[in-house]
Amino acid sequence: MDATATLENTNGAPPVQLGTIDTLTFGTEDDPCSLFGLGFIATLDNATPLTATGFPSGDVTPNRLSPNINVTFTGINNVCNMHLTGSQIDGDYTNSTGILRVNPGTPVARTLHIDAVSGCLGLFQVGDTWGFQADFKVDPVQTISHES
Numbered sequence: 001m002d003a004t005a006t007l008e009n010t011n012g013a014p015p016v017q018l019g020t021i022d023t024l025t026f027g028t029e030d031d032p033c034s035l036f037g038l039g040f041i042a043t044l045d046n047a048t049p050l051t052a053t054g055f056p057s058g059d060v061t062p063n064r065l066s067p068n069i070n071v072t073f074t075g076i077n078n079v080c081n082m083h084l085t086g087s088q089i090d091g092d093y094t095n096s097t098g099i100l101r102v103n104p105g106t107p108v109a110r111t112l113h114i115d116a117v118s119g120c121l122g123l124f125q126v127g128d129t130w131g132f133q134a135d136f137k138v139d140p141v142q143t144i145s146h147e148s
Contacts, residue, residue: 001026001134005050007142014054018144020047021065026134032076036123039076045083046070050100052144059096061144065089071112080120084130086112098141102134 007019024044032039048069054062066088073082089111091102103109108131117124 001136003136005138014052015064016052018050018052018063020049022047029076038080038120038123040073040080041076042071042073044070045072053090055146056095056144059094061093061095063091063093063100065091065102069112075119078119080124081118082114082120082124083116084112085115093138093142093144095141095143095145098138100136100138102136103131104133107131108133 001024003024004022005019006022008017010016010018021044026042027033027040029041032041034040046068048065049067051064051066052061053064069084069086069089071084073080073084075081089103090105090109091100092104093100103111110129110131112130112132114124114126114128114130117126
């Protein structure tokens with residue numbers, strides 16, 4: 001996984017934009033992600049704002065990636081390609097560990113929808129909903145705080 005982000009030094013009452021996830025890629029040609037045995041490279045198509053949706057509770061701040069999430073799954077050897085869209089994915093950030101969790105709930109919220117698919121052996125269809133979970137290590141670790 002490879003990602004870059006731009007974080008802002010900001011203040012104010014939530015919701016407040018913390019920064020932007022500029023690029024995000026899961027998998028490579030040599031080490032692809034795997035879904036049902038099919039190899040993929042998943043790429044965030046556009047920079048996506050990261051917004052604090054509440055004040056920190058102890059060490060953890062709730063957040064959201066939104067709006068207009070667009071992800072392209074490119075199949076190794078083009079066996080299966082698809083595009084997913086969504087309006088938001090919730091998560092949280094923990095100051096002490098520097099971990100940004102995406103979609104940490106159980107069950108996983110299915111907030112992305114397939115809007116284009118080619119190949120894929122009939123496993124995926126336009127309109128199918130998707131969810132994923134991920135933990136990202138933020139380096140250097142950032143601190144989100146609220147002073148009253």
